[in-house]
Amino acid sequence: MSEQKWITLNNGVEMPMAGIGTFLLSPDEAEASVLSALESGYRLIDTANAYVNEKAVGRAMKKSGIARKDIFLETKLWPSFYENEDAVEKTLERLDTDYIDLLLIHQPAGNYVAGYRLMEKAYQEGKVNVIGLSNFTKEQIQEILDICEVKPAILQTEVHPYSQEKELKAFLDKEGIVIQAWYPLGHGDKALIEDAVFTELGKKYGKSNAQIILRWHIQAGNIVIPGSKNPDHIRDNFALFDFALTDGEMAQVEAVNKDKRYYTSTPELLEKYANTVPPVEEQK
Secondary structure, eight states, X not given: OOOOOXXXXXXXXXXXXXXXXXXXXXXXHHHHHHHHHHHTTOOEEEOOGGGTOHHHHXXXXXXXXXXXXXXXXXXXXXXXXXXXXXXXXXXXXHHTOSOEEEEEEOOSOSSHHHXXXXXXXXXXXXXXXXXXXXXXXXXXXXXXXXXXXXXXXEEEEEOBTTBOOHHHHHHHHHHTOEEEEESTTSTTOHHHHTOHHXXXXXXXXXXXXHHHHHHHHHHTTOEEOOBOSOHHHHXXXXXXXXXXXXXHHHHHHHTTOOOOOSOOOOHHHHHHHHHOXXXXXXXX
């Protein structure tokens, strides 16, 4: 089993650098994937109100037999809940837990300042250990930094070798905010995964191209949460801690950046998010 690597966040909390994501997984798939991940040594689990699988994630954590204190649980508030005073309490109920390790604002849509205030209150009440943001731009992050009582510790956003977000990362480093990469493998883009750099390094280390990419993230200081429902892929995505890329190899990966994103937010999309209520109360 690989030994996990941890990162210390700006409030002193330690967070695992490799976890399992549950985006687009049905409740049954999420429960099976989280159980498989926990059995494979993972301790970071990522979900969200909008994934409509929080209850399943909570069940898997209980079934695993692993102590709650040994699991780092992360979820995200959805825009249509930002002004609901009980949004955090209802999230805790669905997850069947007394506290959340990391709670994020999922999208910079609707009244996200009200959502951030809700998270700060939950943090101060001990219901949440760390708070952060997801999909925010540099300007929107600065807006939160200018008004916050509790500083965000994490930005979850699209980062992968073809979109390394170097300028954003320099800003975040200065503010003591860590990147958590979603789409860490570039949305499974074949051209990215099969890039010659990763093929060559994979041969050298006896690793898959995906494992090389995930290892690059960790050495670059990015937390990764690749999703999968395949137990073999889940295991492979965690076998990252028995080798390390050299400085020269890290530079080779940095050179493949194309500033190419696979997800683009628009004002229309953000307005839609703010007005969409996910069917969270109907979860299995």
